[in-house]
Amino acid sequence: MTMKINQTTLALVRGDITRERVDAIANAANERLMGGGGVDGAIHRAGGPTIAVECSAIRAKQGGCPTGQAVITTGGNLPAKHVIHTVGPIWRGGDAGESELLASCYRESLRLAVEHGIKTIAFPSISTGVYGYPVAQAAVVALNGVKQFLEAHDGLDEVRFVLFDDVTYGAYENALATMEV
Numbered sequence: 001m002t003m004k005i006n007q008t009t010l011a012l013v014r015g016d017i018t019r020e021r022v023d024a025i026a027n028a029a030n031e032r033l034m035g036g037g038g039v040d041g042a043i044h045r046a047g048g049p050t051i052a053v054e055c056s057a058i059r060a061k062q063g064g065c066p067t068g069q070a071v072i073t074t075g076g077n078l079p080a081k082h083v084i085h086t087v088g089p090i091w092r093g094g095d096a097g098e099s100e101l102l103a104s105c106y107r108e109s110l111r112l113a114v115e116h117g118i119k120t121i122a123f124p125s126i127s128t129g130v131y132g133y134p135v136a137q138a139a140v141v142a143l144n145g146v147k148q149f150l151e152a153h154d155g156l157d158e159v160r161f162v163l164f165d166d167v168t169y170g171a172y173e174n175a176l177a178t179m180e181v
């Protein structure tokens with residue numbers, strides 16, 4: 001499923017983000033940039049140790065990455081040249097600023113991408129695994145966050161959501177179908 005927002009294609013696909021041939025993939029990281037399970041673990045395994053080395057340099061310099069922010073490293077052995085690590089909110093029931101923080105993850109990742117001349121970027125569904133954000137709500141926030149950014153900024157050819165399972169893909173498909181253009 002795809003949609004065009006100004007010059008940028010917004011696409012939804014099912015798949016494993018570590019295999020995507022794009023300039024950058026986003027990682028659903030934690031504030032310490034320590035690696036973990038889920039997509040974070042998969043990215044570090046597939047990309048090799050240089051990603052963790054660069055994460056540790058960022059940790060030494062600025063202590064990590066606050067929730068809602070993003071940092072960039074090499075893609076190591078991945079087909080993608082860069083990994084943009086962003087830290088989604090842990091779901092606490094919805095009244096703890098979760099939606100603003102989640103929207104900020106997408107916005108800050110895209111801002112960093114444009115700054116680095118990245119043309120194509122893939123996102124996983126941030127916060128909807130270990131961090132427990134309900135996927136139907138997260139999909140609306142994610143797609144609207146990306147849409148708002150693309151309406152205001154040129155420079156990206158494609159933003160692709162790479163969704164790992166049918167339930168997640170279905171939630172993003174529903175959210176995109178009901179999104180106003």
Ligand code: APR
Binds near residue numbers: 015042130132133
């Ligand atoms: N490609 C794409 N999506 C994937 C992949 C993959 N290879 N592996 C897992 N996913 C999906 C999950 O199915 C889920 O839909 O990514 C989504 C996000 O789940 P998590 O990886 O658990 O991320 P999140 O909920 O943001 O939790 C982050 O988990 O791994 C730790 O270090 C990480 O502490 C951080 C926390």
